[in-house]
Amino acid sequence: MRRLYSKIAISAVVGAVLAIGGLGAAQAQKVKRGGVLNLVVGSKIPSYDGHVESTFGMIHPIRPFYSLLIRINPDNPQSPTDFVCDLCKGKVPTGTDGGKTYTFKIRSGVQFHDGTPLTAQDIVATYKKIMFPPKGIASSRKAFFMMVDSVSAPDDFTVVFKLKFPSGAFIPSVATPFNFVYSKKDLDTHGYTWHKKNINGTGAFRFVQHQPGSFVEGKAYDRYHHIGKPYLDGYKAISAPKMALRLQAIRGDRASIEFRGFPPKARDDLVKALGDKITVQESDWNCVLLFTPNQKRKPFDDVRVRKALNLAVDRWGGSKYLSKIAIVKTVGGVVFPGHPLAATKAELVKLTGFGTDLKKNRAEARRLLKEAGVKEGFTFDFSNRGVDQPYKVVGTWLVGQWKKIGLVAKQRVQPSGPFYNTLRKTGDFDVSIDFNCQSVINPIADVTKFLGSSGSNYGHYDDPVLEKIYDRLLRAETASDQRKIMREYENRAINEMAHLGITLWWYKINPHRSYVKGWKIAPSHYLNQSLDQIWLDK
């Protein structure tokens, strides 16, 4: 056992070295060109359109075919503020005109895979589709750009964004990895839904084939705009819905990496079996598992009952134990833990259900339930998603936590499709598992999940007070103002109204074959997936 731990420790240290000082390490070793990267993906591809989809099932196999205007620094993906140009050139612009104008200079000589030259018009057409889609055209991240007034191209190599008001959330929103740049010609000729089933980007790899349910194949694009990259000849994204299959694929070297993450036990098994042939990279994850009481249903329309649900949950104990069996770990509030805008531990323990005196919390929960007229043994329907990690594990834990205050949650697990249908459309649940998974760490945009006006308000509530606080947050100019207003926002959403219950933030564990070099773990499974910096030390 001690040997196992030492192996894990060595692997983690190796991973951390790669993650933190990766640039130096990569430069120290001479990059080897060639080879095909086999990666495993645990989810299906609903469509190829990044502007519509929100799943890693699409991002992992499809992102390498596309470029972005700007992206997180692939050599420093842990930083929430380090952005670099992808299709723009020079440095990422800072706002002018009091932070209301952003001017991007576009690279020349970039070509789409079909040979069409890229111009600023393509960027404008792409962002117009994302920010101002015509009626009937879906855009999942339209709300991220509510501060944008217009986007235009004064010439073929300049793009100008005009904002309604200065906002620190703008640049992180532009760097969102789903903002694939499409060709204006394709959008004009084929329409706004063509990219759901077709691919034509400027990414590091060209599309070769997609065998549905089996794999997606790409080969290196020789006119890629980051000269000298990609290092790989190609890649194959193999579909493997079962975790055991993905694990065995890596163990048997049929695949080299899986970008979403494995639970701790799987990591331990791989390290135990393969020793230094496996490198482990770990990171906090910009994903939080929530539970949403349906406020259209009694007694969950009563804030006392919602508070009781929150008070029952032992987050600190859960972190200690669940982190051994699930991909969750960190206790946090509404903001990604560790970010300057996140609550400190001293601030956290003041929130309902985050106090460290569990006995006191649960006594208070029982008192609130009694006051609300909810009797011991009250049974309710708890909807959960049929995915083990972390949904079913955390769901089963929650059922146990609520039992401690005399509530009986009947867990109803459904496959992803029916689960989303219940959560988003029918609303046929008392309490449901919910989550807030984002890519680029952009707290001001990320916390919109808690708004009544959010597109993902599945608790069916309306809270004008919270909306007003958010409006002030959006317009706050200094970091200290933002932080202060963020605490007000958190207090309203969690303490006063208990609209949603925060469980634990996810924790990303990526064991991969040690010969995979150049990839650094990011705080999101959506980020750093262009594959252009990866090489194989074989």
Place this chain on the structure above:
Amino acid sequence: MAVVSGVPVEAGLEQIAPAKPWHAVAIDLTRRYPLGTGGAVIVVVMIVLAVFADVLSPYDPEENAFEFMLTPPGYQFWMGTDQFGRDILTRLVYGARTALFVGFSCAFIGAFTGLVLGVASAYFGGRFDLIFQRVMDVFMAFPLIIMALAVVSIFGTGTQNVIIAITIPFIPRCARVVRSSALAIREIPYVDAARACGFSDARIILRHMVPNVMAPFLIMISAFVGQAILLEASLSYLGLGVQEPTPAWGLMLQGGAEEYAESAPWVAIWPGIAISLAVFGFNLFGDALRDALDPKLRSQ
């Protein structure tokens, strides 16, 4: 003048063998059907575990106790604990309750419905029989698990829906077997006599035909219980059956097999053994029952 037989009544009775005491019958059955007796013992043990689970189990089957998570088998936890720190022995004992509840519910409902439909089909014959049997053919064209999966996908997960999902594919299987026996019975004169007396169809079917197809019916039931337990475990293993934290063997196997097969194999091994034993027991018992009730096999 009529001649009255001079044989005394007592003398006639002497020729009938006296009833054996129960233990002698049991020993006799054990000698004749040793495997079936083994199966019956397993079934009885399962029933005892299921009925007295509250008394026999030392722990709460649903209570998380993370401080004991993945404890190997030992003095405190004979079969070890799972990833939530729950005692596996306790969950196995309560799991027997789930398995038997689902098994017997599906077997009885499915077999009884199949019995009535099968006998009715044979009794009415003609076009009704023809159409009804083609419908049964359609149902029977699907393997049990595929049919059950289809039903679960329509009705959703949960214990009640699992029972429905497993019961539906049992109906045509029982109906088909029972019909073949009932076809022969239909031709026996007492059925014609009942018709001649003006009895209703329902009375003829339920009072005069059904009791005479009890032998294949009982055999089907015993086979169905084992199949239902296996199907419930399969559905739960696939995440479509009984849901956490309810103790169910398939669910326990699913929770342990993928992630803990190497580091904590006991999480998957015990429920696997329990499922195998239960199915084995019911199948052995069913085989013995068939041997005992089938006149041809009995005469051999």
